[in-house]
Amino acid sequence: MASKSMALVVLAATLILCFVSSFAEFQRLNHGAKASGSLSFLVVGDWGRRGAYNQSQVATQMGRVGENLDIDFVISTGDNFYDDGLTGVDDKAFEDSFSNIYTANSLQKQWYAVLGNHDYRGDAVAQVSAALRKIDSRWLCLRSFVVDAEIAEFFFVDTTPFVEKYWTHPKDDTYDWREVAPRKNYIETVLKNLESELRGSSANWKIVVGHHTIKSAGHHGDTPELVNLMLPLLKAHNVDFYINGHDHCLEHISDSDSPLQFVTSGGGSKAWRGDVKNPKDLKFFYDGQGFVSVQLTRTDVEIVFYDVFGQVLYKLNESKQLYSTI
Numbered sequence: 001m002a003s004k005s006m007a008l009v010v011l012a013a014t015l016i017l018c019f020v021s022s023f024a025e026f027q028r029l030n031h032g033a034k035a036s037g038s039l040s041f042l043v044v045g046d047w048g049r050r051g052a053y054n055q056s057q058v059a060t061q062m063g064r065v066g067e068n069l070d071i072d073f074v075i076s077t078g079d080n081f082y083d084d085g086l087t088g089v090d091d092k093a094f095e096d097s098f099s100n101i102y103t104a105n106s107l108q109k110q111w112y113a114v115l116g117n118h119d120y121r122g123d124a125v126a127q128v129s130a131a132l133r134k135i136d137s138r139w140l141c142l143r144s145f146v147v148d149a150e151i152a153e154f155f156f157v158d159t160t161p162f163v164e165k166y167w168t169h170p171k172d173d174t175y176d177w178r179e180v181a182p183r184k185n186y187i188e189t190v191l192k193n194l195e196s197e198l199r200g201s202s203a204n205w206k207i208v209v210g211h212h213t214i215k216s217a218g219h220h221g222d223t224p225e226l227v228n229l230m231l232p233l234l235k236a237h238n239v240d241f242y243i244n245g246h247d248h249c250l251e252h253i254s255d256s257d258s259p260l261q262f263v264t265s266g267g268g269s270k271a272w273r274g275d276v277k278n279p280k281d282l283k284f285f286y287d288g289q290g291f292v293s294v295q296l297t298r299t300d301v302e303i304v305f306y307d308v309f310g311q312v313l314y315k316l317n318e319s320k321q322l323y324s325t326i
């Protein structure tokens with residue numbers, strides 16, 4: 001009798017583990033580069049407010065810049081819908097804050113989105129579901145995934161479950177931990193899968209995208225869980241850029257002891273927090289609204305930061321030799 005119930009416990013535990021790891025699995029997608037071998041895209045974060053707080057103005061300028069650069073896709077760094085994510089797949093906020101805002105021709109491309117902490121305060125399962133893609137086929141939000149774009153590989157990481165305070169001090173907020181809890185198993189699996197994806201990548205440019213900051217001069221500042229658990233992996237596997245939102249600003253920070261660069265694009269709507277720290281290696285910080293463009297070739301990258309009027313605030317260029325695989 002005892003051994004029979006023991007076997008059941010083991011079976012149940014195995015099933016739970018499989019379940020957890022399947023949601024922490026990195027789905028792999030392909031997005032071809034242009035025939036010329038280049039790639040360009042926009043990055044926006046922290047945006048869904050039905051057009052308010054300059055969201056619509058930022059969207060208009062994204063449309064203009066997107067046209068000029070003939071972008072291939074758009075990346076959203078999360079906090080896609082304020083204040084509390086979506087209520088379900090039929091929440092009108094999806095159209096009011098996404099479909100009916102980013103209407104420019106050039107933005108009718110694939111969007112690759114991660115979830116932010118505000119998305120977890122609503123129905124996070126709905127936001128990653130295929131049902132939304134039926135309403136607007138541009139929308140692709142998954143928990144963690146890889147986009148192989150030939151000249152660059154993008155690793156999208158679900159960072160909200162890493163942050164301990166959302167689990168231990170949820171105040172009046174509730175978080176949708178379905179498909180995620182327990183935290184420890186989930187983040188261990190995400191890190192293990194991220195490491196194996198990074199190790200297996202032969203792309204000349206490796207770009208990791210998550211909602212939360214690793215390093216930031218803004219209101220939220222650094223995220224200690226990511227500094228401790230994820231940053232060492234990014235350095236060990238020669239990641240070029242970590243791109244995030246969460247702090248409602250635009251910024252560039254370099255790393256003092258590795259080539260890794262931190263790019264924050266969290267200016268999609270409400271900004272102007274006014275409290276700026278001054279970390280070492282801060283290259284650029286803008287507290288207002290805006291977005292970022294990235295142009296890549298096999299050997300060169302140009303990253304440009306724009307304000308709400310589409311004016312260029314700052315540019316970052318980087319070149320490197322091709323790693324020969326021959």
Ligand SMILES: *[C@@H]1O[C@H](CO)[C@@H](O)[C@H](O)[C@H]1NC(C)=O
Nearest residue numbers: 053054270271272288289308
């Ligand atoms: C919209 O952008 C302008 C220009 O940066 C700024 O002065 C204004 O405060 C912004 N509005 C809001 C609501 O953030």
Ligand SMILES: *[C@@H]1O[C@H](CO)[C@@H](O)[C@H](O)[C@H]1NC(C)=O
Nearest residue numbers: 295296300301302316317318
């Ligand atoms: C930066 O890169 C762009 C395109 O990748 C190039 O046109 C421009 O000349 C570069 N600027 C500098 C200062 O290297």
